[in-house]
Amino acid sequence: MTERVYVSTIDNETYIVNSKDMDLAKRDKILAAALDVFVRYGYKRVTMNDIAEAAGISRPALYLVFESKEDIFKGVYEHWVKGTLNEIEARIGQLKTPEEKLRAAFELWTVLPFERMRTSSEVAELLECTFGFAQDSVDQGYRSFEKIIVPVLKSHSKFQSSKPKVSAEKTAHVLSGAVRGFKIIAKDVSEIRSLIKDLLILLLDE
Known part of the structure; x- marks a missing residue:
């Protein structure tokens, strides 16, 4: 089966990435943002919406990656x-x-x-x-x-x-x-x- 590829633009640079790499990049971006939020506010006060905003994605998109x-x-x-x-x-x-x-x-x-x-x-x-x-x-x-x-x-x-x-x-x-x-x-x-x-x-x- 042929793996899907996408065109991604990051910091005004265009890249050709496959679906797996895109998923990993998105996951890493979310985790990096979540780390900063947790360190700043703790665990209990942080919501999924806070993490989504920090990662620059929508809340529904966040739930597609993490439950x-x-x-x-x-x-x-x-x-x-x-x-x-x-x-x-x-x-x-x-x-x-x-x-x-x-x-x-x-x-x-x-x-x-x-x-x-x-x-x-x-x-x-x-x-x-x-x-x-x-x-x-x-x-x-x-x-x-x-x-x-x-x-x-x-x-x-x-x-x-x-x-x-x-x-x-x-x-x-x-x-x-x-x-x-x-x-x-x-x-x-x-x-x-x-x-x-x-x-x-x-x-x-x-």
Whole structure:
């Protein structure tokens, strides 16, 4: 079956796109707009109409892509996870030492989102929603993050022996679990960055 193509104009530039690419582009645009709205106003106060207006589409058009506000919120988190993990992989590929790679990974995965969340007066509500109906997505996101840092840990001299005391996989799980807690107890960005730095020293110091 031949896939349909459309002519799309963005910022005065004309593109030929297929239906699948158009759907993905529309979805990404909605999720980016929804993220800004949720951070600004929280979850409960935001309506589907608010999200539609922010995305520059009609409310009926929004419902053709997402069934509910909850569906959008979950999609926002999953979209962020995918983009951040891609950014982490690209960043650590530019660095040399395991320590540099791990610091960069946690900066992108933990510190920067923590900083952005702190700018929102609705942070408590957003966290409640995230751990409420997006818990499965959160858990999957952390598992995916762990898979990225396992090879980095294995390249560290501490894991070069045939039988390290704690495997790289378990260490990655400890690290990801710890930073989830750091997000709760840290008072500001400098504290969470310091906690992560000390944690890496504790786990990797030989």
